[in-house]
Amino acid sequence: LIFAALVAGLTAATVGMVRAQRAERLANAQVEMMIGRFDSLDPMDDTLDTGGRAGRQGTAEEILAAARERIDSELAGEPLVRAQLKATIGRIYMNLGLHEQALSAWQEAHQIRLDELGPDHLDVLKSTLSLGTIHDVMGNYEAALRHFRRAAEMRLQIQGPDHPDMAESLNSLAFGLWRNGNYDEAAPHFERALAIRREVFGPDHALVGDTLYMQAVLLREAGEYDRARAGFERALEIREAVYGPDHTAVAW
Numbered sequence: 459l460i461f462a463a464l465v466a467g468l469t470a471a472t473v474g475m476v477r478a479q480r481a482e483r484l485a486n487a488q489v490e491m492m493i494g495r496f497d498s499l500d501p502m503d504d505t506l507d508t509g510g511r512a513g514r515q516g517t518a519e520e521i522l523a524a525a526r527e528r529i530d531s532e533l534a535g536e537p538l539v540r541a542q543l544k545a546t547i548g549r550i551y552m553n554l555g556l557h558e559q560a561l562s563a564w565q566e567a568h569q570i571r572l573d574e575l576g577p578d579h580l581d582v583l584k585s586t587l588s589l590g591t592i593h594d595v596m597g598n599y600e601a602a603l604r605h606f607r608r609a610a611e612m613r614l615q616i617q618g619p620d621h622p623d624m625a626e627s628l629n630s631l632a633f634g635l636w637r638n639g640n641y642d643e644a645a646p647h648f649e650r651a652l653a654i655r656r657e658v659f660g661p662d663h664a665l666v667g668d669t670l671y672m673q674a675v676l677l678r679e680a681g682e683y684d685r686a687r688a689g690f691e692r693a694l695e696i697r698e699a700v701y702g703p704d705h706t707a708v709a710w
Contacts, residue, residue, distance in 0.1 A: 518550075519554070526547060529544065538574055538575075540567075541567040541571050542567075544563045544564070544570070545567040545585065548561075548588065551563055552591075552595075557592060558596075560592050561589070561593070561596065564585060564589055564592060565589065567585055568585035568588070568589060572585075578615060579616075580616060582612070583609055586605050586609040586612065587605070587606070589605045590603075590606040590609060590630060593605060594633075594634065599637040603631075603637065606630040609627050610628060610630070610647075613627040614627075620654065622655075624651075625654040625655045625658075625669070628647045628654070629647075629668075631647050632647035632672070636675070636676050636679065645676060648669060648673040648676060651669050652669045652670065662696055662699060662700075663700075664696065664697065664701070667692075667693045667694075668693075670689045670696070671689070671690065671693040674686045674687075674689030674693060
């Protein structure tokens with residue numbers, strides 16, 4: 459019940475808010491608040507009605523479809539707000555395991571941002587990463603790699619080679635290369651991501667552990683078992699120190 463009520467209510471509130479208040483700063487702040495609430499929804503609670511469809515009960519998928527329709531029809535003049543909400547709905551679809559719908563929502567958000575902001579904007583970069591992620595989850599590894607490669611190129615151009623967020627893009631690129639069997643090309647990207655994160659966050663940060671783990675997976679696949687084991691052990695050591703021995707992050 460909570461899920462459907464919040465999706466329907468927040469969609470209506472966002473639409474009404476944008477119509478009623480044209481002051482850009484206030485509208486942006488309120489939209490961000492609404493998007494934050496969308497992100498906090500429980501995607502497994504799918505028992506309420508679909509936001510005004512004759513009071514009938516509906517699944518989470520139907521509720522989200524109704525929200526997408528209303529966003530398109532009533533926020534036609536606010537493309538970037540539509541893109542933000544579509545991206546958020548894409549994340550909810552992803553959490554529900556509705557991958558085709560997540561891909562569709564993220565593609566729509568990406569195209570809007572591309573049209574409105576141009577190809578070299580951070581929001582377009584974020585959408586590109588999201589598309590890479592969903593393609594990877596769906597097993598479309600070549601498509602995922604294209605998006606991860608493009609995101610890394612954009613990050614380099616927009617923020618430079620030493621920006622902390624460059625490590626995220628390099629990790630994704632290396633992961634995409636690994637998925638496609640390009641171990642030799644993936645390795646230096648993991649190394650660079652690891653160097654950035656160690657420099658920015660220190661050697662014992664959780665993000666360093668994440669990169670070490672991914673690098674160790676690559677090394678194992680490449681047959682470098684001693685180096686892989688050392689990487690896994692160091693990643694485990696960091697995660698146990700950060701999260702404690704009983705955290706789920708320690709289990710994998």
